[in-house]
Amino acid sequence: MPEVQIRKKFTVIEEIFHDGGPRASIPLRRAAVVAIVRNPFAGAYVLEISAFMDDLKPLGLEMASSLVASLGGDPKVIEGYGKGAIVGAAGELEHGALWHVPGGYAMREILGGAKAIVASTKKVGSPGARLDVPITHINASYVRSHFDAMEVGLADAPRADEILLALVMTTGSRVHARVGGLKASEIKGEDGLR
Amino acid sequence: MSASIRKLVTFIEETRSEMGRSIDPPTRRAAAVAVIENPYAGKYVEDLSELMAIGEELGELLTQRAVTALGIPATSIESYGKAAAVGENGEIEHAAAILHPKLGAPVRKILGKGAALIPSSKKRGGLGVALDIPLGHKDAAFVRSHFDGMEVRINDAPRANEILVAIAITNSGRPLARVGGLRKDEIKGEDGLR
Numbered sequence: 001m002p003e004v005q006i007r008k009k010f011t012v013i014e015e016i017f018h019d020g021g022p023r024a025s026i027p028l029r030r031a032a033v034v035a036i037v038r039n040p041f042a043g044a045y046v047l048e049i050s051a052f053m054d055d056l057k058p059l060g061l062e063m064a065s066s067l068v069a070s071l072g073g074d075p076k077v078i079e080g081y082g083k084g085a086i087v088g089a090a091g092e093l094e095h096g097a098l099w100h101v102p103g104g105y106a107m108r109e110i111l112g113g114a115k116a117i118v119a120s121t122k123k124v125g126s127p128g129a130r131l132d133v134p135i136t137h138i139n140a141s142y143v144r145s146h147f148d149a150m151e152v153g154l155a156d157a158p159r160a161d162e163i164l165l166a167l168v169m170t171t172g173s174r175v176h177a178r179v180g181g182l183k184a185s186e187i188k189g190e191d192g193l194r
Numbered sequence: 195m196s197a198s199i200r201k202l203v204t205f206i207e208e209t210r211s212e213m214g215r216s217i218d219p220p221t222r223r224a225a226a227v228a229v230i231e232n233p234y235a236g237k238y239v240e241d242l243s244e245l246m247a248i249g250e251e252l253g254e255l256l257t258q259r260a261v262t263a264l265g266i267p268a269t270s271i272e273s274y275g276k277a278a279a280v281g282e283n284g285e286i287e288h289a290a291a292i293l294h295p296k297l298g299a300p301v302r303k304i305l306g307k308g309a310a311l312i313p314s315s316k317k318r319g320g321l322g323v324a325l326d327i328p329l330g331h332k333d334a335a336f337v338r339s340h341f342d343g344m345e346v347r348i349n350d351a352p353r354a355n356e357i358l359v360a361i362a363i364t365n366s367g368r369p370l371a372r373v374g375g376l377r378k379d380e381i382k383g384e385d386g387l388r
Contacts, residue, residue, distance in 0.1 A: 013263070016201050154207075
């Protein structure tokens with residue numbers, strides 16, 4: 001199992017009081033944690049890459065728990081999540097897909113069995129590339145008030161032989177959510193969708 | 195007059211390795227940023243004292259947030275910097291009113307010391323504008339290992355009538371600093387320079 005080499009860890013915590021409308025009684029909080037790791041497959045086509053998913057598991061767990069900590073430490077307040085990756089120029093998009101399992105399962109484990117699929121995005125990009133990480137409700141993907149996204153990125157990453165890995169969590173709906181759809185209070189919680 | 199805050203954002207960056215060399219303990223830095231309404235947007239106002247008062251308030255709030263984010267005693271902070279970005283309906287002088295007259299005193303009170311000038315930058319810009327916060331040692335501006343900068347940006351700020359105000363602090367100088375100059379163990383700390 002090759003060691004995952006981490007160059008940098010980056011955390012962003014947002015506290016949103018309003019977006020032009022009435023001030024929220026409880027501000028929405030959103031946080032993203034980003035790790036910059038060396039891409040062991042950079043510069044060549046490697047057929048067998050999937051073992052790296054296991055190598056990334058401890059990092060996924062570390063990132064997911066540090067996200068919960070940065071939002072106050074109580075996993076019960078987390079209502080939305082998402083994940084994403086930017087692969088540096090000497091890698092391929094498929095390397096970003098290695099993050100689905102360790103990133104997603106780490107958040108579910110830390111949150112105690114969240115049911116919905118973890119929304120995700122990925123791309124190949126250069127240092128400074130920005131990624132809009134999609135966010136949905138942790139237990140029911142169709143909850144419209146929780147569709148959101150958080151932009152992340154770092155001026156000096158990913159370098160060509162690196163991958164930027166991102167996880168995002170939120171404590172609630174968009175701050176002035178009012179476009180209908182399934183409400184969080186109506187979740188059945190059986191299939192992860194509704 | 196207190197600031198009308200739409201959003202507070204905290205950034206934490208931790209560098210664990212550079213050029214394959216381990217950085218142990220990691221260099222860590224944090225920036226706290228407020229997105230506030232500009233009370234003088236869209237008009238020329240001679241007396242900017244409201245913004246000076248806001249500067250004092252944010253000096254305390256943002257320094258506290260940044261110190262909390264780093265999770266170390268305030269007295270262990272080694273370098274600092276400040277910056278502001280004014281939305282398109284404001285003037286650069288609005289950034290100056292926030293940053294220069296009154297913001298520094300509460301920063302120094304929280305950090306316990308701070309003989310050196312707080313390095314600063316300012317600009318006018320649109321949503322997502324990148325703000326490069328200059329960093330310098332808090333007690334002696336000539337400490338070369340601590341000359342640095344931290345980029346922050348918020349994709350939805352500043353709107354035309356807003357100002358983005360940032361304070362950054364660190365636990366150390368650059369990773370792998372090696373270009374000579376005054377070292378931190380040589381600081382006299384009398385004049386803020388050496």
